[in-house]
Amino acid sequence: MTTEHVHLAVALDGAGFHPAAWRHPSASPDAIFTAGYWAELAATAERGRIDFLTIEDSFGLQSSQLAGPDGRTDHVRGRLDATVLAARLAPLTRHIGLVPTAVTTHTEPFHIASAIATLDYVSKGRAGWRPQVSWRVSEAQHVGRRQLPDISPTSDDPAARTLVTDLFDEAADSVEVVRRLWDSWEDDAIIKDEATGRYVDRDRLHYVDFEGRFFSVKGPSIVPRPPQGNPLVAALAHSRIPLEFAARSADVVFVTPSGAGDVPNWVGQVRDAERSVGRAGAPLKILADLVVFLDESETAAADRKHRLDELDGDELRTDASVFVGTPEALAAQLNAWQSYGIDGFRLRPGVLPHDLEQIVDRLVPALQRRGTFRTEYGDETLRERLGLARPASRYATALEDAS
Numbered sequence: 001m002t003t004e005h006v007h008l009a010v011a012l013d014g015a016g017f018h019p020a021a022w023r024h025p026s027a028s029p030d031a032i033f034t035a036g037y038w039a040e041l042a043a044t045a046e047r048g049r050i051d052f053l054t055i056e057d058s059f060g061l062q063s064s065q066l067a068g069p070d071g072r073t074d075h076v077r078g079r080l081d082a083t084v085l086a087a088r089l090a091p092l093t094r095h096i097g098l099v100p101t102a103v104t105t106h107t108e109p110f111h112i113a114s115a116i117a118t119l120d121y122v123s124k125g126r127a128g129w130r131p132q133v134s135w136r137v138s139e140a141q142h143v144g145r146r147q148l149p150d151i152s153p154t155s156d157d158p159a160a161r162t163l164v165t166d167l168f169d170e171a172a173d174s175v176e177v178v179r180r181l182w183d184s185w186e187d188d189a190i191i192k193d194e195a196t197g198r199y200v201d202r203d204r205l206h207y208v209d210f211e212g213r214f215f216s217v218k219g220p221s222i223v224p225r226p227p228q229g230n231p232l233v234a235a236l237a238h239s240r241i242p243l244e245f246a247a248r249s250a251d252v253v254f255v256t257p258s259g260a261g262d263v264p265n266w267v268g269q270v271r272d273a274e275r276s277v278g279r280a281g282a283p284l285k286i287l288a289d290l291v292v293f294l295d296e297s298e299t300a301a302a303d304r305k306h307r308l309d310e311l312d313g314d315e316l317r318t319d320a321s322v323f324v325g326t327p328e329a330l331a332a333q334l335n336a337w338q339s340y341g342i343d344g345f346r347l348r349p350g351v352l353p354h355d356l357e358q359i360v361d362r363l364v365p366a367l368q369r370r371g372t373f374r375t376e377y378g379d380e381t382l383r384e385r386l387g388l389a390r391p392a393s394r395y396a397t398a399l400e401d402a403s
Helices: 035-047 082-092 109-123 137-143 158-183 240-249 260-277 298-312 327-338 354-369 394-402
Strands: 007-012 052-055 097-103 128-132 190-193 198-200 232-236 252-255 285-294 321-325 344-349
Touching: 007 035, 007 285, 007 354, 035 052, 035 082, 035 354, 052 082, 082 097, 082 109, 097 109, 097 232, 109 128, 109 158, 128 158, 158 240, 158 394, 232 240, 240 252, 240 260, 252 260, 260 285, 260 327, 285 298, 285 327, 285 354, 298 321, 321 327, 327 344, 327 354, 344 354
Parallel strands: 007 052, 007 344, 052 097, 097 128, 128 232, 232 252, 252 285, 285 321, 285 344
Antiparallel strands: 190 198
């Protein structure tokens, strides 16, 4: 049995990842749009020594259809802004990482860089960002600055492949601009020299001068370099194009194996993508996504999911594998998958707070008994917790090399 510690993240969205989760007796649908609801979820996750939380977001209402709004009124619709919400949670937590989603397709990278850098300061080095693309025509119409073709990204049409390629190329440029802006202040740019009256050493602030197909950004950032240097960047990838995006741009990739036998295939695809794009530096940390329904017995968990499926009128359909059973059985599965090269897992609770509490109160102790999960947090940044080095500012390095 492996003795390596596994990384655990939890994805938060509304009442949970089952569309009918809000109708479960343990759910709190009246509280979803309150700060207290999210604060309680974050506190519960932190009690379990979870590595980090991701918070879902988008430029449109949730939908069961890829193309756009589905018109359903029996599902939770609407979200709080993920980055603003993460900033609210930061001073209420001490250790857990906070990784909001922000859409690259309709958001200027300068704004994202400032928001995530601010989150890193407020959280004292626990911030991250999950870049996400948007292909829906309805979402583009909310902004009104561009037109997107009305094409399904899963279509075999060559135009669909072109659309997906362009969106992820734009996302890669967005991440590059954001990282440059984070680097545009050297770590020691603020000198507070009372004798000369200089608060900032102007020579240690740098223009990023990015000129690309999608963005033209001069810089520097308005926010000094974040505590982590570069906050964590994490991406969800289901196929080759987003895998190559993650390999170019991210620190962590979320993948969706269908079962234990599929894990080596996903690990191989990630490493192939890294070689294809010529990734430099540390390899991607690979976290597998699982939707989880956890109870004291497999029968109880299956019955609960079945009742939710009946309420929704259909069996749950999701991009990730669904685990239904006991936390102890899930611990065994996670450790088995880990042996194939997975660094960790992002668990999506089927119902909040029920399945999050099961993760914290029963899954985590089961992993701890196996010696594969921490018993306490360390006093580290999110990057350090994941074994990622703090990068030097590219501009400081360039100046040192030139001198």
